[in-house]
Amino acid sequence: MKVTEHIERANGKTLFSFEIIPPQKGSNINELYKNIDPLMEFNPPFIDVTTSREEFVYIDKGDGLLDRKITRRRPGTLGICAAIKHKYEVDTIPHLLCGGFTKEETEYMLIDCQYLGINNVMALRGDAMKHQRYFEPTAGGHPYAVDLVHQIHNLRCGQYLHETLEEGDRANFCVGVAGYPEKHLEAPSMDFDLKKLKEKVDAGADYVVTQMFFDNQKFFEFLERAKDYGINVPIIPGLKPIAVKRHLQLLPQVFKIDLPDALIEAVDSCKSNKEVRQVGIEWAIQQSRELKEAGVPVLHYYSMGKSDNIKAIAEAVF
Numbered sequence: 001m002k003v004t005e006h007i008e009r010a011n012g013k014t015l016f017s018f019e020i021i022p023p024q025k026g027s028n029i030n031e032l033y034k035n036i037d038p039l040m041e042f043n044p045p046f047i048d049v050t051t052s053r054e055e056f057v058y059i060d061k062g063d064g065l066l067d068r069k070i071t072r073r074r075p076g077t078l079g080i081c082a083a084i085k086h087k088y089e090v091d092t093i094p095h096l097l098c099g100g101f102t103k104e105e106t107e108y109m110l111i112d113c114q115y116l117g118i119n120n121v122m123a124l125r126g127d128a129m130k131h132q133r134y135f136e137p138t139a140g141g142h143p144y145a146v147d148l149v150h151q152i153h154n155l156r157c158g159q160y161l162h163e164t165l166e167e168g169d170r171a172n173f174c175v176g177v178a179g180y181p182e183k184h185l186e187a188p189s190m191d192f193d194l195k196k197l198k199e200k201v202d203a204g205a206d207y208v209v210t211q212m213f214f215d216n217q218k219f220f221e222f223l224e225r226a227k228d229y230g231i232n233v234p235i236i237p238g239l240k241p242i243a244v245k246r247h248l249q250l251l252p253q254v255f256k257i258d259l260p261d262a263l264i265e266a267v268d269s270c271k272s273n274k275e276v277r278q279v280g281i282e283w284a285i286q287q288s289r290e291l292k293e294a295g296v297p298v299l300h301y302y303s304m305g306k307s308d309n310i311k312a313i314a315e316a317v318f
């Protein structure tokens with residue numbers, strides 16, 4: 001079922017969902033299941049599976065030096081989506097990236113989604129690679145997420161494929177895109193970023209999932225401003241509980257987001273990461289309760305492959 005159908009069916013009740021990261025190559029999928037199992041009691045209607053475009057391959061140049069130029073993607077996104085869908089009978093959402101993928105590879109991935117009965121996808125640009133200062137489009141790929149949404153939309157309209165199929169057999173994806181309550185780090189202004197978000201919606205995006213934020217006021221303001229721009233699709237807040245002290249520097253640096261002073265002080269005064277984890281859980285519970293009260297359609301958690309803190313939050317909120 002599509003994400004938008006799950007939301008409609010919930011009839012105003014806030015749903016629980018989360019995203020997982022494919023494990024490092026060679027890891028057993030049972031390790032992943034150990035982190036998903038405890039969260040299934042909260043009935044997620046869908047689970048997202050991220051895509052990582054970078055994994056360095058070290059080439060021995062024969063002179064004792066290693067060459068790190070070749071990169072490849074971390075495998076597993078679609079396979080994990082299929083495995084989870086089958087095991088838990090839950091909808092799964094593969095993240096599709098512009099960076100690292102040609103249009104043709106994306107088309108193949110979408111065709112595989114069709115065969116697997118996966119009819120939700122998240123359309124994302126991806127970040128610059130570690131050795132790049134700015135995002136550089138992949139040759140034969142897309143420069144922006146909006147272009148990816150167009151491709152998915154064209155596929156679902158049968159412009160590229162399935163020309164001879166009946167209407168009901170055509171590809172028909174529900175497409176999610178990213179939104180940024182504190183603006184995307186590269187965007188020159190919030191207005192610019194919202195205009196670009198509107199373009200993604202006009203191109204066929206069916207819902208928005210936000211970047212993490214720690215101050216609900218920023219999310220509520222974002223909702224208002226998005227409405228002013230005519231963005232009327234469901235906007236799902238993405239939440240990440242702080243888990244280690246290093247997040248105080250890392251999260252603002254990587255995602256260009258603000259941390260509220262009260263949260264900084266609470267984390268900073270912790271004596272161990274166990275204490276930090278508890279502070280992160282409590283903060284996320286407060287955020288979640290307020291957002292649920294405000295009637296958000298879904299609370300979406302970035303699990304980063306660990307479920308214990310997400311379970312503690314879900315127990316308190318759902």
Ligand code: FAD
Pocket residue numbers: 049050051052053095097123124125126127128143144145146177178179184185186187188192193196200209210211212238
């Ligand atoms: P876009 O919508 O293309 O926007 C990127 C920037 O370009 C913005 O600043 C925007 O304002 C600007 N822009 C957009 N269109 C235009 C245009 N036509 N002309 C000029 N400027 C334009 N990353 C991963 O690698 N894997 C994942 O699985 C993943 N999952 C994510 C899930 C969520 C919910 C979120 C919020 C992010 C996720 N990301 C993931 C990170 C994401 O790839 C980065 O934030 C990336 O830098 C931007 O992606 P986007 O889809 O928002 O890009």
